[in-house]
Amino acid sequence: MARSKRIMKASEIPAFVDRVVKAGCDICAIGDFAYVLGDVVEMVAAGDELKRIDKEFGDRDFLLTEIVAYLKSLGRHIDPESPMQTWYGYYGNQTLH
Numbered sequence: 001m002a003r004s005k006r007i008m009k010a011s012e013i014p015a016f017v018d019r020v021v022k023a024g025c026d027i028c029a030i031g032d033f034a035y036v037l038g039d040v041v042e043m044v045a046a047g048d049e050l051k052r053i054d055k056e057f058g059d060r061d062f063l064l065t066e067i068v069a070y071l072k073s074l075g076r077h078i079d080p081e082s083p084m085q086t087w088y089g090y091y092g093n094q095t096l097h
Helices: 010-022 040-045 047-057 061-073
Strands: 028-030 034-036
Touching (some): 010 061, 034 061, 040 047
Antiparallel strands (some): 028 034
């Protein structure tokens, strides 16, 4: 019998985000209903660690809005309606000039 995948708890969201960042990925929310772990280059470079993180924390699909809210509270978000062309050069939606 196959073992079912672990279910992530809402209380683990900060630890999950911290681990993804420490893996070298710039996790951020996109609008109010999505997030990305990072860009493709970051995710490829951190592939093995992201697999370990996925296994450790388990299924988190049902926590999507809570993860997005947490990322937004940290300033790790992009508003798709903003004129910003890329996440690079921005931190917490503040220009880094």
